Amino acid sequence: LAISEPQRETATIACAQLAPVFGDVGRNRALAAGAIESAARSGADVVVLPELCTTGYAFMDRSQASELGESAEGPTLAGWRALAVEHQVVIVGGFCELDHERRPRNSAAVVDPRGVQCVYRKTHLWDREQLIFVAGSEPPPVVQTTVCKLGLAICYDAFFPEVMRELALAEAEVIAVPMNSPVVDPPTSPLAMEVVLALAAAHANSVFVAQADRAGTESGIEWAQASAICDPRGHLLAGPVLGEELLQASCDLGAARDKSLGLRNDIFADRRPELYANSRRRSTSKETVT
Amino acid sequence: LAISEPQRETATIACAQLAPVFGDVGRNRALAAGAIESAARSGADVVVLPELCTTGYAFMDRSQASELGESAEGPTLAGWRALAVEHQVVIVGGFCELDHERRPRNSAAVVDPRGVQCVYRKTHLWDREQLIFVAGSEPPPVVQTTVCKLGLAICYDAFFPEVMRELALAEAEVIAVPMNSPVVDPPTSPLAMEVVLALAAAHANSVFVAQADRAGTESGIEWAQASAICDPRGHLLAGPVLGEELLQASCDLGAARDKSLGLRNDIFADRRPELYANSRRRSTSKETVT
Numbered sequence: 001l002a003i004s005e006p007q008r009e010t011a012t013i014a015c016a017q018l019a020p021v022f023g024d025v026g027r028n029r030a031l032a033a034g035a036i037e038s039a040a041r042s043g044a045d046v047v048v049l050p051e052l053c054t055t056g057y058a059f060m061d062r063s064q065a066s067e068l069g070e071s072a073e074g075p076t077l078a079g080w081r082a083l084a085v086e087h088q089v090v091i092v093g094g095f096c097e098l099d100h101e102r103r104p105r106n107s108a109a110v111v112d113p114r115g116v117q118c119v120y121r122k123t124h125l126w127d128r129e130q131l132i133f134v135a136g137s138e139p140p141p142v143v144q145t146t147v148c149k150l151g152l153a154i155c156y157d158a159f160f161p162e163v164m165r166e167l168a169l170a171e172a173e174v175i176a177v178p179m180n181s182p183v184v185d186p187p188t189s190p191l192a193m194e195v196v197l198a199l200a201a202a203h204a205n206s207v208f209v210a211q212a213d214r215a216g217t218e219s220g221i222e223w224a225q226a227s228a229i230c231d232p233r234g235h236l237l238a239g240p241v242l243g244e245e246l247l248q249a250s251c252d253l254g255a256a257r258d259k260s261l262g263l264r265n266d267i268f269a270d271r272r273p274e275l276y277a278n279s280r281r282r283s284t285s286k287e288t289v290t
Numbered sequence: 291l292a293i294s295e296p297q298r299e300t301a302t303i304a305c306a307q308l309a310p311v312f313g314d315v316g317r318n319r320a321l322a323a324g325a326i327e328s329a330a331r332s333g334a335d336v337v338v339l340p341e342l343c344t345t346g347y348a349f350m351d352r353s354q355a356s357e358l359g360e361s362a363e364g365p366t367l368a369g370w371r372a373l374a375v376e377h378q379v380v381i382v383g384g385f386c387e388l389d390h391e392r393r394p395r396n397s398a399a400v401v402d403p404r405g406v407q408c409v410y411r412k413t414h415l416w417d418r419e420q421l422i423f424v425a426g427s428e429p430p431p432v433v434q435t436t437v438c439k440l441g442l443a444i445c446y447d448a449f450f451p452e453v454m455r456e457l458a459l460a461e462a463e464v465i466a467v468p469m470n471s472p473v474v475d476p477p478t479s480p481l482a483m484e485v486v487l488a489l490a491a492a493h494a495n496s497v498f499v500a501q502a503d504r505a506g507t508e509s510g511i512e513w514a515q516a517s518a519i520c521d522p523r524g525h526l527l528a529g530p531v532l533g534e535e536l537l538q539a540s541c542d543l544g545a546a547r548d549k550s551l552g553l554r555n556d557i558f559a560d561r562r563p564e565l566y567a568n569s570r571r572r573s574t575s576k577e578t579v580t
Contacts, residue, residue: 123562139567156555163566184552190480191486197493200451201490270446275413275430
């Protein structure tokens with residue numbers, strides 16, 4: 001499909017909550033491929049995989065990430081390219097990328113039947129990721145895929161309301177969020193915080209949010225298992241679930257292009273950026289922002 | 291208390307979910323006063339009242355709002371000043387303000403024992419409010435009260451992640467949200483959207499959010515009854531409840547001054563404003579933002 005093809009009205013989105021085994025890249029690639037095939041067989045047009053889904057998460061240090069990582073021309077993205085063609089799906093998934101200087105990046109790729117459309121390097125690094133990865137310098141992207149305009153954020157990126165707003169303003173219809181979210185606090189009743197944030201971002205931006213989190217445990221890390229598909233009204237279409245599961249939902253993409261709310265409001269037109277001056281500045285909680 | 295008093299470490303916040311009767315301003319003032327007194331007796335330091343709590347919400351037109359409204363020097367704020375002194379509390383509540391040109395504003399006041407600290411005029415008007423009120427031109431404020439640094443947003447204002455971020459960056463410890471939120475969609479299971487947005491804003495900004503919504507019905511309008519007190523981790527401390535109720539919670543204000551998350555992150559320092567360029571611009575959903 002060319003970019004000039006007419007807009008699709010609906011798309012079936014799948015999120016694969018997976019439990020890869022740390023360091024067993026061959027097994028994990030097969031696990032991801034199985035999830036993609038299984039989602040495609042049940043009619044998915046877009047499959048979202050977790051963050052770092054081929055290596056696992058808990059690298060000891062940067063050199064271990066360098067050993068297990070691979071370039072964007074490596075076998076993981078080659079495999080996703082082949083699967084995207086074979087099943088005519090869009091694949092979004094996280095992998096440990098080695099950049100041209102072989103520095104590890106916490107990256108995610110958007111692959112469609114035309115090939116790799118985008119490799120994004122996580123810009124907001126969580127906890128020990130700061131010791132392992134070099135942060136990206138390009139903002140979370142919106143990619144015109146064969147199915148939809150797809151925004152991309154990786155896990156902690158999505159905790160920043162600015163990130164989700166930017167993606168929606170750049171016309172994302174679906175924001176895919178590959179995720180590996182460790183349980184920090186006791187889970188929030190009745191919904192995990194990661195799901196609350198996804199629902200709020202979906203509603204505040206009138207956009208679909210499709211996040212694929214981890215199942216299982218890894219080096220003592222418990223995962224929030226916060227996979228979810230949220231519609232532009234902030235309703236849960238699928239998830240959360242426990243264990244390895246495939247979430248799937250049919251999404252009316254037109255609903256994400258419509259920013260109206262009620263009879264007289266439009267969540268984009270109603271913004272008043274001239275009143276939002278502080279947030280343009282970099283700040284730390286130590287500084288006084290006046 | 292002078293502004294130079296030492297910071298308080300805890301404060302008891304109350305939110306009054308009330309059912310005023312449209313147009314019966316005398317009765318509604320007494321209802322609000324009763325809620326303030328009752329909250330103060332149970333130890334509240336700050337009492338948040340709903341939006342437009344002395345007039346009710348469903349004005350037919352601007353001239354009806356002009357008839358029922360009053361200036362910031364009128365009896366409603368005079369009453370709150372007296373109650374703030376008598377009970378040594380901070381009062382935050384919505385009222386229909388007539389400005390110096392007698393144009394109606396959907397305003398909220400922050401009143402503490404020193405007097406009226408701030409009158410804010412709602413900047414994001416919902417639905418028919420656009421036909422009734424003149425929108426404010428000053429941003430939602432942060433006020434140093436005798437108890438805490440208090441941010442203020444009125445109902446639909448709080449649907450904009452930018453508003454909550456601005457208030458937190460300006461060092462609000464507690465964001466008070468007087469609210470009259472009509473049910474638009476069927477309520478979201480398991481939490482009303484207004485509560486999801488409050489929890490997300492509290493977590494994303496590490497701040498307390500105290501919103502006071504309406505109970506009852508008015509001119510066929512059903513209210514979301516989404517009163518809630520959320521802590522800086524995005525946990526519900528109180529609410530939501532059905533009917534006329536007083537929510538109350540003891541709040542560790544230091545938790546709202548601490549923007550750290552986990553061992554190595556800080557939600558303010560981790561922001562990357564250089565990557566958030568689109569949202570600085572005014573846009574409508576009709577425009578292409580590139």
